[in-house]
Amino acid sequence: MDLDKVFYKNLFKNLFTDPFVVEYWDGESERYGDGDGKFKIILREPIPKSEIIGDSSLAFGEAYTIGKIQIEGSVRNVVELLYNNNDSFLHRNPTSLKLARFLSNGLKRSKENVQFHYDIGNDFYQLWLDDTMTYSCAYFRHPEDTLTKAQKNKIDHILRKLNLQQGQRLLDIGCGWGELIITAARKYGVKALGITLSQEQNDKVWERINNEGLYNLVDVQLLDYRELKNQTFDRIVSVGMLEHVGKKHLGEYFATVQRLLTEGGISLLHSITGRDGRGTNSWIEKYIFPGGYIPRVSELIRFMEDFNLYLLDVESLRNHYTRTLEHWAQNFEKALPIIRGNKDETFIRMWRLYLNACAASFHSGNIDVHQFIFTKGPNNELPWTREYIYSHVS
Template sequence: MLEKTFYKMMLSKSFPFPVKVTYWDGKSEVYGNGTPEIEIVFNEKIPMGDITRNASLALGEAYMDKKIEIHGSIQKLIDGVYESADSFMRSSKFRKFLPKTKHTEKQSEEDVQSHYDIGNDFYEQWLDPTLTYSCAYFTDDNKDDLEQAQIAKVHHILNKLHPQKGKTLLDIGCGWGTLMLTAAKEYGLKVTGITLSEEQYKLVQKKIYAENLQDVAEVKLEDYRELDDQQWDYVTSVGMFEHVGSENLGEYFNDVAKYLKNDGVALIHGITRQQGGATNAWINKYIFPGGYIPGLVEIISRIEEAHLQISDVEMLRRHYQRTLEIWDKNFNNARPEIEKKMGERFCRMWDMYLQACAASFESGNIDVVQYLLTKGLSGKNLPMTRDYMLNNK
């Protein structure tokens, strides 16, 4: 009886729309007025202590293990939780302080490999053909497909640098190489990419040789903190600082500054919370070990401490929501094949992850931001207005 009272308290004010909840005893209640489009079914009781200690971890694991079923849109359900001020994810009754995550070089290597080295074939099944695993940039609300939008994102980033042929670029966390290789082939830059993922490293190396780019492109399997004293004209880093941890953000931006030549330009693209930094225990345990989403003020402070100048800031939250919605659709289209290899629990986990992230961007719980930075006070290598950024190739 006590558990039922707790669950009612937790759920009755958590959604801005009607939701049907069916409990483990088979009895159902509707919270909110109207006909519910979403139903939550508790096949088992989740201990109160587990939920109050960490709701995202307890409920995420329960969904993976089929202790909870959700009929209807997971994305809409989670977006509603973020929207409601009295929900169990926002109320002080359910908040907890999360332990600090480790970010030694060894831990960072293990964290990256646990996520990105699942296998290139896994990501090929639901990413676009460029294998770009970060926020796309949709220039047309109705016509852009995902591949077009990912290519547009790469050009948007490179155009912001206002790059000059023959100069050099370092891509920190180069992924499967689309940005760095586009910079080499279409912008005439000499590029270096670094990654801690062996799977990514091998594929980028293969691309470099296949396209005869050895004279202008190289990839290194190396920690960003261990590069030599070389400097580059441009630095890019996409979806990287979310992995470094709060305690290492200062070092990360100091290294960006160290690797930039005087009057160099950097474009740093990453997930940021306008409300302040945060972690998610379920995502940290199952998807991104060591992940930390820094706050906007925190990021800007670290940029200032590294003596870098902010030339431009652009929010792309709606673009990432749409990217994730397409990824989740692609994932579920490929789900029968993925499930044969990885199992049902793995697929439930990834489906929930993609929909939960889409909901977080939709609700404004998190954002994705591009920071255009210069080393030196003048930023003299950039045009006076932003018009040049829209010169998409």
């Protein structure tokens, strides 16, 4: 008797609610559930049981990445079914990951972590991001919005929330490829500083500043936010950056924002949030975002209170991120003929799994994304209602 196969048969027995088929390494196929299989899992070779028991998420993620496991059907559907099963391995956190959470993201490590993900190359990201090169959750005012339109909606939504006034100083912590700071300068006449740890992003933003002649309003620096000294800003925004800070440094982030904000200044934080305190997924931690940590809403609010930051508004954009990731995943597949020119199949499977698993995670409610508006100390000059955010939206 093949003990490995017995182990797998027991593992798959209650893993999915939809019917599916498993094809084993010796050619045997087994059907699970009633009806036609919605997808097929092909095991080219067994994964050691010790790896599955020790860290199932990492073991299966690596097996898919290197081709030991193949999926015929929707990768996203398979992952989402796992998230919807509270007993699946995606809801278990190994001891190794719990320990990894507490590794310190100092200045050197933070830069290395960011460059690991973002310095793959601007040419790669241009293939599947939108025209604005915005790599964060878009904002779909209408379901039929294109990705580019939705990303411009998101930038506009954020800038309205900040209640910008001409001549103010704006800091964007983790400015990406610069769409927000450039739009803020053009539309509101603010002086905007973007900071990033990615050399590729820094170079692209400078190219845009030069092309648009915005030297007097926009600046970008290759800098860690903790290195900013002797400056204050009327507005501070951070979109999709806090996830890189790490659990041990959340307090340091809010302390820095508090230090850099003028009295009564407004900050908007846009961050992925978790529900159960697990923080991250071990496969994501190893292959996509080393050093990352997804905080709970309650953690973030507690730090705001600790540093005399007054919370004004919280908005969930979870469904918007699902839709954003659907666009990214589709664009990625369309770009495969070009991507295969300089990336191997392991890289392609890794990114396919990442984009589809994230879409599944948001759609299942496993993770969320929130925008927080808060001020340094009480600000009694802001509009009394949210009409200033929505009054000009059609």
